Amino acid sequence: MTDMPASKVDAALKPPRNQWWDVWDQFKTHKGALVGLIIFSLILFGVTLGPFLWRIDPTYVDPNPVNMLKLRNQGPSFAHPFGTDQLGRDLLARLMAGGKVSIAVGMTAMLLSLLLGTLIGVLAGFFRRLDGILMSMTDLFLSLPLLPLLLLMVTLFREPLSQRFGTEAGIFMLIVVAIGVTSWMQTARIVRGEVLALKEREYVLAARSIGTPARRMVLRHILPNVMSPIMVSATLGIANAIITESALSFLGLGFPPDFPTWGRILFDAVDQMQLYPLRVILPGVAISLTVLSVNYIGDGLRDALDPRIRGR
Amino acid sequence: MLDRAERGHRKLVEIKGLKMYFPITAGIFRSKVGDVKAVDDVSFDIYEGETLGLVGESGCGKSTCGRVILRLYDPTDGSIRIDGVELSDADSGTLRKLRPTMQMVFQDPQASLNPRMTVAAIIGEPLDEHSRLSKAEKLDRIYELMDAVGLNRNFANRYPHEFSGGQRQRIGIARALALNPKFIVCDEPIAALDVSIQAQVVNLLEDLQDRLGLTYLFISHDLSMVRHIADRVAVMYLGRIVELAPRDALYDRPMHPYTQALLSAVPEPDPEIETERKRIILTGDVPSPANPPKGCNFCTRCPKVMEICHNVNPPFRELEPGRFAACHLYEDTDTTAGKTAAQEELTSIQQGV
Numbered sequence: 001m002t003d004m005p006a007s008k009v010d011a012a013l014k015p016p017r018n019q020w021w022d023v024w025d026q027f028k029t030h031k032g033a034l035v036g037l038i039i040f041s042l043i044l045f046g047v048t049l050g051p052f053l054w055r056i057d058p059t060y061v062d063p064n065p066v067n068m069l070k071l072r073n074q075g076p077s078f079a080h081p082f083g084t085d086q087l088g089r090d091l092l093a094r095l096m097a098g099g100k101v102s103i104a105v106g107m108t109a110m111l112l113s114l115l116l117g118t119l120i121g122v123l124a125g126f127f128r129r130l131d132g133i134l135m136s137m138t139d140l141f142l143s144l145p146l147l148p149l150l151l152l153m154v155t156l157f158r159e160p161l162s163q164r165f166g167t168e169a170g171i172f173m174l175i176v177v178a179i180g181v182t183s184w185m186q187t188a189r190i191v192r193g194e195v196l197a198l199k200e201r202e203y204v205l206a207a208r209s210i211g212t213p214a215r216r217m218v219l220r221h222i223l224p225n226v227m228s229p230i231m232v233s234a235t236l237g238i239a240n241a242i243i244t245e246s247a248l249s250f251l252g253l254g255f256p257p258d259f260p261t262w263g264r265i266l267f268d269a270v271d272q273m274q275l276y277p278l279r280v281i282l283p284g285v286a287i288s289l290t291v292l293s294v295n296y297i298g299d300g301l302r303d304a305l306d307p308r309i310r311g312r
Numbered sequence: 313m314l315d316r317a318e319r320g321h322r323k324l325v326e327i328k329g330l331k332m333y334f335p336i337t338a339g340i341f342r343s344k345v346g347d348v349k350a351v352d353d354v355s356f357d358i359y360e361g362e363t364l365g366l367v368g369e370s371g372c373g374k375s376t377c378g379r380v381i382l383r384l385y386d387p388t389d390g391s392i393r394i395d396g397v398e399l400s401d402a403d404s405g406t407l408r409k410l411r412p413t414m415q416m417v418f419q420d421p422q423a424s425l426n427p428r429m430t431v432a433a434i435i436g437e438p439l440d441e442h443s444r445l446s447k448a449e450k451l452d453r454i455y456e457l458m459d460a461v462g463l464n465r466n467f468a469n470r471y472p473h474e475f476s477g478g479q480r481q482r483i484g485i486a487r488a489l490a491l492n493p494k495f496i497v498c499d500e501p502i503a504a505l506d507v508s509i510q511a512q513v514v515n516l517l518e519d520l521q522d523r524l525g526l527t528y529l530f531i532s533h534d535l536s537m538v539r540h541i542a543d544r545v546a547v548m549y550l551g552r553i554v555e556l557a558p559r560d561a562l563y564d565r566p567m568h569p570y571t572q573a574l575l576s577a578v579p580e581p582d583p584e585i586e587t588e589r590k591r592i593i594l595t596g597d598v599p600s601p602a603n604p605p606k607g608c609n610f611c612t613r614c615p616k617v618m619e620i621c622h623n624v625n626p627p628f629r630e631l632e633p634g635r636f637a638a639c640h641l642y643e644d645t646d647t648t649a650g651k652t653a654a655q656e657e658l659t660s661i662q663q664g665v
Contacts, residue, residue, distance in 0.1 A: 019430070202424035206487070209382055210438045211411030213404075220437070224428040307471040308427055 026304035033300020036293035043290055047099035058093040058260050073276055082282055085268060091282065098260035099286060102242050105175055105261070106290075109241035112180030114234050117187025122218055122226075124188070125195025135192065142185045150244075153178045154253045171255050175248060179241045187233040194226040228302045235298030239291035246287070262287050324495055324527050325358035325381070330390035330400075332373075332380045336602055348602045350376040352551035352609075353390075355628065356636075358495070363521065363528040365542030365559070367535060367574070371598065373551040374531045375419070378497040381529065382414055383407055394495060412442050412491035419500040421480035425472035431458075431483055432468040438490040457486040461516060478509035485516065489524070497529045502537060510534075514541055535578050539563055544634075547571045550609040551601055553628060556636040567637045569614050608640065616641060 027033055051058075062068040071088030074080060082091035124134035154174060161170035198204065199222065207217050246263025248254035255261055262283045269279035303309045331354075333347035350373045358364045368374050380387050383399050392399040394414055402410065415438075418424035425434055435454045439445055445453065455465050461482040472480055481501060488496055498517065502510040518541060520526060532538050538545055539559060546556040547570065555568040566572045573592040580586040594613045599605055605612050611621040620640050628638040 202418045202420055203426040205379075205384060206416065206418060206424050206484075207437065208384055209411065209414075209416045210441055210487075210491075211408040212437070212441055213408070216441075220429075221426050225426070227428075306428070308473045 022307070023301075023304045026309070027300050030300035030303060032296040033304075036296030036300070039289060040293040040297060043099065043286070043293070044103070047096050047103060050096040051093065051100075054090075054093055054096065056090040056093040058089060058097040059258050061087050061089060073272070075276075075278070083276075083278060085265070085279060086272065091265075091279065094260040094265055095262070095282060095286060098262045098265050098283070099290075101172070101255065101260070102245060102262040102287070103290060105172065105179070105245045106238045106242040108176045109179035109183070109245075110234055110237035112176060113184040113237055113241075114187060114230065116180065117184035117233065118191055118223075118226075118230055120184065121188040121191025122195055122222060125192040126199055126214070126218060126222065131192075134188075138185050138188050141182070144182070146182050147247075149182060150178050150248060151251070151253055154248065167256060168259065175245055175254060178248075179244050183237065183240060183244070187230065187237070190229045190233065191226050194229055195222055198222055198225050224305075227305050231298050231302040231305070235295045238294045242287055242291065322360045323357045324360040324395055325529070326391070326393040327357070327381065328355045328391045328393075330354045330377070330380065330392060331388040332376055332385055333388040346602050347388075349551045349604060350601060351380060351387075352601075352604070354548075354551075354553050355390075356546055356553060356556055358527055358529060360494075360527055361521075361525055362543040363530050363541055365538035365545040366529060366531045366548060367533060367538050367545060368548035369533065369574075369598065371601070372548045373601070374533075374548055375499050377548070378416070378499045378529055378531050382416055382497055384416075412438070413493055414495045414497070415488035415491065415493040417481070417484050417488050417496060417498045417501045420504050421477055421484050422472070422504070424484050425480060427472055430469050430471060431463070431475075434472070434483060435486045435490055438487060442491055453490070457489055460489065460520065461486045476509075477505050478512055481505060481509075481513050482516065485513075485520070489520065492524075493526070495527045495529070497531070499531050500533070501530075502534065503532065510537065517541065535575065547574065550598060550604055552609055552638065553636075554610065554638050556628075558634055561635060567631065567635065567642065568610075568639045569616050569641070570610050573615070608638075 062071055068088045071084055072086055074084045074088075076083050080090050080092065082095065085091055085094065120134050120138065124131045124138075157174050158171065161174050164170060165173060204217060204221055207221055212220070242262065245254060245261060246266060249261050249263035250267040254263065257264070265283040266280060266287075269276065269283070273280050330351055331349070332351035333349055335344045336346045336348060337343060338345045352373075354377060356364070366374050366377065376385065379385055381392055381394075381399075383392070383402070387400050390400060394410070397410060399407070399410065429437075432451070432454050435457055436450055439450050439453060443450075454468065458465055458468065463479065463482050463486065467475070467479075472483065475483065481504075484501075501517070502513055505513060514537060517528065517530075521528065528541075530538065530542055542559050544556065544558050545562045546553050547562075547568065548554065549570050555562065555566065555571045557567070562571065563575065566575050569592075573594050576589075576592045580589060592615060594615075596613050599609070599612055605622070607623045608614070608621040608626050611617050614621065618640055620643075624640070626638045626640045626643065628636055629642075630636050631642050
């Protein structure tokens with residue numbers, strides 16, 4: 001618009017709009033991702049707002065032993081839509097409370113492992129001097145037997161952390177960190193490989209010839225282009241974290257026994273699986289739905305972030 | 313086009329004794345066992361406003377030479393002065409301040425544009441790095457640059473994969489122009505384009521040179537295109553410059569046997585001349601730059617090889633005003649003898665080229 005007369009300026013001439021609008025436009029066209037987003041939002045709303053509508057305490061056990069025994073292992077009814085568990089606690093309330101914890105653990109642990117993995121992968125791939133050390137460290141972590149290590153971490157740090165931050169917050173942090181620091185290695189390796197290939201591309205050289213400093217080069221040219229593998233590990237990471245947390249709860253090393261998580265509910269139900277299959281199916285379906293919807297969201301996001309696929 | 317060479321007599325780029333060795337490592341301890349001598353003792357000057365063509369076959373170090381001049385690699389030895397500022401040992405901070413004077417256009421327009429950035433973001437990147445323009449000013453400048461290289465302003469929000477090769481190269485050129493550079497290294501900017509687009513891009517480069525007074529180092533293996541655009545031409549072989557001369561002199565009367573062979577490989581459009589002319593066919597392969605022959609680099613393939621060529625590396629000397637060559641054929645004689653020798657070559661071999 002410097003020297004052109006106003007009449008000649010094309011009507012379609014728009015200032016560059018925010019790229020995230022393009023991303024959203026593309027995301028909307030991915031049906032699976034949209035369905036996944038809706039389901040995941042429903043689950044999120046359910047576990048966060050649900051307890052305000054369904055006001056039964058998930059840890060409430062009837063103090064009267066006779067009532068308690070009567071209420072045990074009930075099937076679905078109006079009073080308890082999903083039935084009750086082996087102590088007569090309402091399963092719907094437990095699923096909502098447990099989902100909040102499980103999803104929070106999954107998300108935070110995934111973010112932590114993603115952050116670690118991407119950071120280490122990018123540093124190792126971009127700076128040749130760091131490559132040897134960081135990749136040896138990655139291999140070292142990969143060679144550790146994870147479950148014993150997790151058990152060791154939990155037994156060592158559970159008490160001090162519980163005392164300092166309170167039982168629930170302390171164990172939450174412990175589990176998130178434990179899962180985070182034992183699951184970043186795959187991401188780091190994939191990211192490093194991608195970065196090694198990307199940094200030889202001519203547009204990185206072009207950025208160097210412009211005088212772009214290394215850190216902006218990474219942010220502007222490297223990171224957006226390793227987005228797809230990061231996205232994939234992120235979606236797989238959430239699933240992995242939820243399942244690892246379930247496994248820890250299952251082993252009795254996660255949250256305290258009366259504290260509901262999806263993994264713990266599953267663990268409690270497994271004993272009487274043949275008599276009351278619904279109590280296994282419900283938390284199982286909840287975990288699967290969450291993981292599946294997150295995977296689809298990740299899929300759609302990955303496609304939407306790639307301008308070469310966009311608009312197809 | 314001739315007046316362009318005479319326009320500036322100030323040396324904008326001065327290269328002296330430039331060496332770029334890439335180490336070869338081997339073994340468990342990655343110990344250094346040798347060097348790939350990609351650029352080996354290269355010296356030349358580029359005058360302000362001229363186009364210096366740099367030709368040679370694949371792998372002779374042309375691109376490395378261009379990149380090391382812009383300090384995209386750290387040179388092993390030698391001096392690079394652009395606009396009077398020494399670059400070879402400048403630290404990254406100093407270098408960053410000098411970047412706006414020198415820019416590069418890359419060979420593969422597909423690979424040199426980030427697929428995740430819009431055209432506006434790609435052209436605007438140098439502005440983000442080196443200027444403090446407001447958003448609107450930056451957009452104005454981007455549109456201005458897009459006009460300058462003949463891109464429709466409506467394309468600003470599009471991504472590189474939506475463009476043809478020629479348009480992508482225009483984006484690359486616009487990016488190189490964004491900071492008003494004085495010196496642009498064009499690293500085979502037309503090699504990845506088809507012939508009809510090559511002409512467009514070369515004409516655009518010439519046009520921009522006339523308008524903005526740019527100085528080019530035009531790296532190419534396309535001899536006819538170099539003849540079209542360059543004012544002076546340097547011929548490289550295995551990391552060294554074997555001949556440097558004004559364009560017409562070089563094409564009419566090549567002095568170095570390698571230049572003669574190179575020019576005789578250019579096809580002749582006239583079939584009658586084509587069948588009659590004798591081409592110099594070089595035998596053998598280019599020696600490895602990790603292990604160049606003793607003496608002259610070209611001695612293994614030179615049709616006029618002499619005893620001395622296997623032992624002594626010929627110095628790069630000025631044989632006539634403005635004409636440099638590194639060849640023993642022209643040694644121990646004065647320049648007139650060199651000239652006659654070259655003319656003999658011309659009549660015997662270079663018919664019609």
